[in-house]
Amino acid sequence: LAKTTQPISMDSYEGQEVNITCSHNNIATNDYITWYQQFPSQGPRFIIQGYKTKVTNEVASLFIPADRKSSTLSLPRVSLSDTAVYYCLVGDGNAGNNRKLIWGLGTSLAVNP
């Protein structure tokens, strides 16, 4: 079974860049890597998705090395409202034709004034 590992928590200050790395060995070769954000009392919501190299949208950037064994979510100039839990999600490379999604345990990011 593929496994994901990400830091349990991180602290930052407003205006800083925050990088959260998720390690994911043995992910499905044809599957994307996706990151979600969850605020208290809400469901997780999609932030960014990528397959390899670098992806950037209006919210974040996602860096994926060639071996795809990890990915780094980069949040530029965080604000207090970025305080949330961030999850990485990958497909299990061991699942064969039965596509299985593997969620990380989440990184709780606290942005301080």
Place this chain on the structure above:
Amino acid sequence: DTAVSQTPKYLVTQMGNDKSIKCEQNLGHDTMYWYKQDSKKFLKIMFSYNNKELIINETVPNRFSPKSPDKAHLNLHINSLELGDSAVYFCASSQEGHTGNTIYFGEGSWLTVV
């Protein structure tokens, strides 16, 4: 317009009762899910349906029974509730047929068993 809506948002009930949580998505997605999130924030998939057919059934007690009357609805019925069932239950949906994993979640249903 709410993409994935689930009701009720809060539910407090006694042990041994039977309860249901309803879910509807208006995104036209083929796949719907039920997730359970415990107090440690761990997201665990319970069930997945594709076009009304069960495709994922994780190790969940058979007191939990999903029902999908059509591909836009996936309800969760729980029999003989136990204290350990207290958690947040999220309904979600996605469009399969591609390798991306963009899943849309509902706002969650907070279940407390007393």
